[in-house]
Structure formats: structure tokens, C-alpha cells
Amino acid sequence: MNRIILHEITKHYMDGLKIESKLPNVGTTIFTVMSALAHEYDAINLSQGYPDFEMPEPLVRLTSQAMERGFNQYSPMAGWMPLRESIASKIQDLYGVVVNPDSEITITPGGTYAIYTAFTSVLRAGDEVIVFEPAYDSYIPNIEVNGAVAIRIPLQFPSYQIDWEEVKARITPRTRMIALNSPHNPTGSVLREEDIAQLRHLVQQHNLLILSDEVYEHLIYDHEPHRSILRYPDLRERAFVCFSFGKVYHCTGWKMGYCVAPPAFTVEFRKVHQFNCFSCYTPAQVALGEYLKDKHAYRAIAQFYQQKRDYFGILMKQTRFKPLPSRGSYFQLYHFDHFSSESDREFSIRLTKEHGVACIPVSAFYQEGIDNGVVRFCFAKKQETLEKAVERLVKI
Secondary structure, eight states, X not given: OOHHHHHHHHHHHHHTOOOOOSOTTOOSOHHHXXXXXXXXXXXXXOSSSOOSSOOOHHHHHHHHHHHHTTOOSOOOTTOOHHHHHHHHXXXXXXXXXXXXXXXXXXXXXXXXXXXXXXHHHHOOTTOEEEEEESOOTTHHHHHHHTTOEEEEEEOBTTTTBOOHHHHHHHOOTTEEEEEEESSOTTTOOOOOHHHHHHHHHHHHHHTOEEEEEOTTTTOBOTTXXXXXXXXXXXXXXXXXXXXXXXXXXXXXXXXXXXXEOOHHHHHHHHHHHHTTTOOOOHHHHHHHHHHTTOHHHHHTHHHHHHHHHHHHHHHHTTXXXXXXXXOBTTEEEEEOTTTOOSOHHHHHHHHHXXXXXXXXXXXXXXXXXXXXXXXXXXXXXOHHHHHHHHHHHTTO
């Protein structure tokens, strides 16, 4: 059959085929847009959250050794057991909690995948999930693709703390789950002890599940403890807690993470996981299982990134930008609305095109595009990268 006839048959078939999108309001993410713009204009990319420095050399070496030793085939569906055992040891070391590596830990291709799988494991059509905005951009599409409804509650500006009175007012008989993220992307805020107290009361009263995104668990500053949901037995028993190796070991391209959940939750999680990914990259699992035995490596991460946050903050004092606090993650928000009346999106695009520095408009983290005149910079960069970026930002 010649190509012209085949083309006409295909065109006729597609013209008669109607596909109703499950995500009609979703387009290309702002991270893709800004990174592409940064590449086009040869700008310094402080927009997308990834380091421009190398991952730890011992982890590189361990990965290479794993490949050389023949660990190149499928690992078990739930993950390489020595890695799960190392994760369980780390959790006990950090939070004083005993987690069963066989029945409560599942290795996933990244934290975002773990979040999607957790939602998909338990949500049904019509369920409601409380989501706090600004929110990481995968949450709401993940909820909606499962036929559930995201109940969006704005964090209080400019502190970006939770308004628990509004949470109480928005809970209905259909509320199934509450999604949390601490340390928080994009704001750098963290859960306080009073937040935990409010959460404990509400989830018990209304029998709610919890999705806790803790991919930045080690990136928390100023001697602040990470209040992981795993610390609290009454919260842990109703929670999927999701983590990322890429965020903490400077290897975001690996897309390696894991989910910790009670045994009954894990059974449901793995039902979805086994038919979606099934098995994650084996050499990295083998390497991480060994590398996690070094407690200093993960305990030193907070200091490493706090130094970068503080250095970037000192440099930015030369500019007209005004900082908001960053208590965790590797992001820092800055006000610009005192010297520009542009929308944050317009400002971010102009900053990239005319001044050669890419950032993210925080309105992109709100479904309704709430614009408080704030942009997000990523400081997970080399010292010279931050210096070069600020040299350009000073000129605004």
C-alpha cells in the first residue's frame, strides 16, 4: 500500500475518532517552558530544581561497581532488599521509628511517581483531596486523572502557613485525603509542631488519609527538625510518605525514590506499581543500598545546602529583590513587585530574555494563577553560577 493511500486511511480514521481528554486544562509545565527559554537565550537557569554540580563521587563509584559486578537485570518489584533495609535503618536513625523493609517500603522511579501511585491506589471518583497552594504541579492532575476533586486551599501569604480554620470549613463527607509537602516546594516553608497537632485532630475526627511529600527531608535549615509524618504513630498508620534520592544526592536524572506506607496501604500501592513500572534501575539501587550506610553523608546535606542558601542570600542583598524566608528545600522566593508592575510571568520571561537569568513565577503553582509579585530561584548551583547570576540581577 503506497504512502498516499495509507495517509488517507489514517486521516479518515482519526477524523472519526473522538478522544475526551482526562486533563483538559493541562498544558506544558512552567518548568519546561522556562528551561527551554533559558536554553534559547543562553540564560543562567535558576528556574528548574536541579543542581549544576556533580553527585557524590563515592555513589558514582558504587554504581559503576554494581554494573561491573553484573547487577544489570530486573530487581524485585518492591525494590532491592538491601536498599530497603538501608532505608529502614536510616528512618530509625533519624526518626526513632521501626519500619518493616519487606512490607512497608517500595522503591519507585522518583518521588513524583510515588505520589501518583499513592493517589491512584486509594482515590475513587468523587473523592475530595485537600491540596494547599502554591502546590507542586503534579498533585492536582494526579488527583483529577483518578476522577477525584482537588479542594484547593491557599497558604497564608507571606508566611505560607496553613490556615487550619479554613481547612476545617472545607472538609465534607467526601473528603478522603489531605496532601502535605514539607519542606515545601516552592516556598521553603516547613510544618510546625502546631501544624502537626491540628493535623492529628482533624484526620482522626474525619478519618482522613494523608499523602506526605517529603522529598526535601534532608534540606531543612537553622537547626529546625524535619517533622516527618513517620515520627507520629497515629499519623503514620494512615499515610503514604514519599521520598526522593535525586533531590538529596544531586542526581535528579536518576529518578529514584521510594514510598513508606503501612502494610495494607503498601499492598494496594504495589498493585498499581507492578503494572506501571514494575522494576527500577538496579545498579542505582545496589549502590544506594551501600551508600546509605554512611550516616554522615545524609546528615551533612542540610549544612551543605544551608551554606548555599546563605551565600545566595548575601549576594542577593546587592539587588533590588526582597527575600521571603526559606526554611527548607533548595528554593528561595523573592519579591519584585516594589520595582515592577508586571505580572510574575511577564517579569520572569523578561528576566530570562533581557537579563539572562531564568526563574519561576510563583503564580504557576496556583490553579487560578494567584500573583503576589513573587518569583522562585533555585540555589542548588555552583558558587560561580550563583555569583554570575547575581551579577546580572544587580543590573535590573
